[in-house]
Amino acid sequence: MKASDLAELALRNLREAILRSSLTTLGVAVGVASLVAWLSLGIGLQSLATKRLSNSGLFDTVVVTQRRSLPSSRRQPAETSPAKDARPLDDDAKKDFEKLPNVVEVYSQIRFPTEVRFNGNPYSTIVAGIPASSQGNGSFDGMQGNFFSSPDADEAILQIEFARDLSSQPNSLIGKDVMLRYAERQALPPSTEGGAKGSDSTDDNAGGFSIVPREKTLHIVGIIETEPAAGFGGFGSGRLLIPQNVASTLRAAQVNDLRDAVRATSKKPVYASLTVRAKTPSMVEGIETAIKNMGFGTFSLLDATKNLRVFFTIFDMLLFIFGSLALAVATLGIINTLVMAILERRREIGILKALGAADRDVKQLFFVEAGVMGLLGGILGVGFGWLVGRAVTIGTNIYLKRQSLPSADVFSVPWWLVLSAIGIAVLVSLVAGLYPASRAARLNPVEALRYE
Amino acid sequence: MTTGNGFAVRADRVSRHYEMGTALIRAVDGVTLEIRAGEFVALLGSSGSGKSTLLNLMAGLDRPSGGAIFANGRNLSELSSLELARYRSRTVGMVFQSFNLLPRMTLEENVELPLRLAEVDRAERGARVQESLQRVRLEKRLGHRPSEMSGGEQQRAALARALVNRPTILFADEPTGNLDSATGETIMLLLKEIQQNLGMTIIMVTHERPLAERFADRIVALADGKLLSDGVKS
Numbered sequence: 012m013k014a015s016d017l018a019e020l021a022l023r024n025l026r027e028a029i030l031r032s033s034l035t036t037l038g039v040a041v042g043v044a045s046l047v048a049w050l051s052l053g054i055g056l057q058s059l060a061t062k063r064l065s066n067s068g069l070f071d072t073v074v075v076t077q078r079r080s081l082p083s084s085r086r087q088p089a090e091t092s093p094a095k096d097a098r099p100l101d102d103d104a105k106k107d108f109e110k111l112p113n114v115v116e117v118y119s120q121i122r123f124p125t126e127v128r129f130n131g132n133p134y135s136t137i138v139a140g141i142p143a144s145s146q147g148n149g150s151f152d153g154m155q156g157n158f159f160s161s162p163d164a165d166e167a168i169l170q171i172e173f174a175r176d177l178s179s180q181p182n183s184l185i186g187k188d189v190m191l192r193y194a195e196r197q198a199l200p201p202s203t204e205g206g207a208k209g210s211d212s213t214d215d216n217a218g219g220f221s222i223v224p225r226e227k228t229l230h231i232v233g234i235i236e237t238e239p240a241a242g243f244g245g246f247g248s249g250r251l252l253i254p255q256n257v258a259s260t261l262r263a264a265q266v267n268d269l270r271d272a273v274r275a276t277s278k279k280p281v282y283a284s285l286t287v288r289a290k291t292p293s294m295v296e297g298i299e300t301a302i303k304n305m306g307f308g309t310f311s312l313l314d315a316t317k318n319l320r321v322f323f324t325i326f327d328m329l330l331f332i333f334g335s336l337a338l339a340v341a342t343l344g345i346i347n348t349l350v351m352a353i354l355e356r357r358r359e360i361g362i363l364k365a366l367g368a369a370d371r372d373v374k375q376l377f378f379v380e381a382g383v384m385g386l387l388g389g390i391l392g393v394g395f396g397w398l399v400g401r402a403v404t405i406g407t408n409i410y411l412k413r414q415s416l417p418s419a420d421v422f423s424v425p426w427w428l429v430l431s432a433i434g435i436a437v438l439v440s441l442v443a444g445l446y447p448a449s450r451a452a453r454l455n456p457v458e459a460l461r462y463e
Numbered sequence: 464m465t466t467g468n469g470f471a472v473r474a475d476r477v478s479r480h481y482e483m484g485t486a487l488i489r490a491v492d493g494v495t496l497e498i499r500a501g502e503f504v505a506l507l508g509s510s511g512s513g514k515s516t517l518l519n520l521m522a523g524l525d526r527p528s529g530g531a532i533f534a535n536g537r538n539l540s541e542l543s544s545l546e547l548a549r550y551r552s553r554t555v556g557m558v559f560q561s562f563n564l565l566p567r568m569t570l571e572e573n574v575e576l577p578l579r580l581a582e583v584d585r586a587e588r589g590a591r592v593q594e595s596l597q598r599v600r601l602e603k604r605l606g607h608r609p610s611e612m613s614g615g616e617q618q619r620a621a622l623a624r625a626l627v628n629r630p631t632i633l634f635a636d637e638p639t640g641n642l643d644s645a646t647g648e649t650i651m652l653l654l655k656e657i658q659q660n661l662g663m664t665i666i667m668v669t670h671e672r673p674l675a676e677r678f679a680d681r682i683v684a685l686a687d688g689k690l691l692s693d694g695v696k697s
Binding site for chain 1: 519522524525544545548549551552553558559563565567568574577579580581582585624628
């Protein structure tokens with residue numbers, strides 16, 4: 012029989028037994044919905060965790076330090092010192108890192124204590140430089156106001172707790188100015204014995220530095236609820252955030268400047284550490300290896316991301332098994348429906364065979380009926396699963412809102428899951444139809460015609 | 464189409480035995496029969512004589528336990544399941560006592576069904592259905608379902624369905640068994656007309672001797688699965 016005739020007859024048969032076909036299809040739909048809902052939850056949670064961790068800057072960054080020699084005995088100080096033949100972590104090295112594939116940005120951590128004056132009152136706080144790449148990593152999602160208008164803008168974003176210190180109505184601070192009072196390093200002429208260095212190399216302090224008080228007016232453009240981060244020791248404790256370039260030009264004295272000043276190994280200025288940000292966490296490994304090969308010490312949370320992936324793979328597998336249980340029950344429903352259809356249509360099968368239907372035709376007819384139920388059930392099931400996901404997300408977000416927590420999308424239904432779920436539904440239905448279809452095909456036409 | 468030597472169907476010592484518990488039922492037992500192309504043969508016998516079983520064997524609905532049946536130039540018992548289905552589809556037309564129309568389908572769809580199974584082009588089907596229904600004078604009932612038709616009309620519809628693939632042999636199993644005598648006669652006249660106009664071989668099972676004597680060219684009588692007599696009418 013031609014495929015079009017087969018499909019036409021199968022659809023007609025399903026229409027004629029509309030109630031039973033619908034209930035069976037609904038059974039498949041419930042099974043697929045269960046599968047989709049569970050897997051969407053797993054994928055959603057994985058995506059949420061990955062996004063949150065990625066936003067933390069812990070998983071897509073490599074911290075680079077000068078290679079250091081380890082202490083050889085207990086009597087030596089616990090802190091390590093740079094290896095004698097180590098390549099200096101200077102601007103040349105920074106440029107080399109920037110040229111590596113999949114590197115988004117390379118920057119040094121700039122964080123310094125300062126005094127902020129607002130409405131004539133002084134407030135002590137920590138200022139942190141924010142690299143431009145932070146805007147796109149989700150750290151600033153949901154902030155009040157805007158991100159910096161440019162990497163060199165004299166603008167500030169306040170952390171909410173600090174903003175509350177300045178005003179009882181934090182949002183009203185947006186658009187106002189604050190005065191920053193800080194300690195600027197000024198380079199001294201190099202001594203004959205060698206140079207000192209600072210943690211930020213934008214100024215030349217190879218010969219040591221002096222401290223000069225400075226002031227800077229900044230325009231408040233935004234307020235952020237959470238603490239954005241950018242790698243280990245990132246901006247976490249920064250309560251007033253300014254563009255990295257601006258922070259760099261301030262040449263503000265930082266907490267570890269004194270320690271670094273006495274550790275001079277090069278006449279050129281060097282960094283205490285540099286943070287290299289990769290496009291995605293999966294690219295960290297390659298970048299880390301390349302930097303190590305250049306002769307630097309590196310640190311990343313690569314193993315932690317691998318463990319996270321293993322955890323979610325197992326988690327998704329368990330959710331798949333839970334979801335599949337309902338689909339297994341639906342499979343029995345299909346078998347039951349088709350076996351009942353054989354009993355009911357025994358005489359019809361006999362007539363078809365008497366009129367020239369081959370065993371293959373009868374088998375295919377039942378197969379197509381099973382496949383159509385699977386296809387419709389799969390499509391419906393994906394829809395139901397999506398609705399369940401939306402309902403759970405809405406419920407979760409209402410709860411999170413009541414707990415004063417930011418909203419989260421705990422469900423994710425990617426296209427591959429939609430297509431796979433429909434494919435699985437059709438496949439399972441066809442497998443379920445195997446036995447009934449074979450049984451129908453094997454019917455003896457003479458016996459089938461006698462059946463009343 | 465013939466088996467050679469002008470025969471449409473030839474049964475050679477054909478048997479069909481069933482096991483029922485420990486008993487062996489010899490429904491057809493060593494029957495040899497040659498039916499010429501264009502003949503109208505009545506298989507006559509009482510209930511349980513084996514006439515329907517013999518008809519099913521010759522129609523390719525069942526396989527013999529022994530002996531051979533030749534049709535279309537081939538031994539039916541040697542055909543594969545698929546080849547036997549093709550034989551039923553393209554060489555044979557079947558009419559049953561209980562009409563066996565599919566109740567969910569309209570008359571047009573019922574008659575079209577064998578064309579679907581024989582994979583006839585969709586464009587050709589309409590004309591073939593019309594031709595068949597005109598032959599049984601039901602062309603105006605296309606959209607009716609079997610439940611909306613009388614017994615006679617249903618049997619005519621079944622006849623149209625049997626003819627639509629233009630078979631060379633028509634098998635009719637008690638075609639008047641469910642009809643009153645007047646309607647039965649109409650059906651028999653129609654069968655005779657088809658035999659004469661199309662030159663078709665008709666093999667009919669009946670237990671009504673008068674009907675067989677009136678319409679068939681030849682009467683083959685069976686009893687207890689064996690051939691009792693084989694007489695050509697003068």
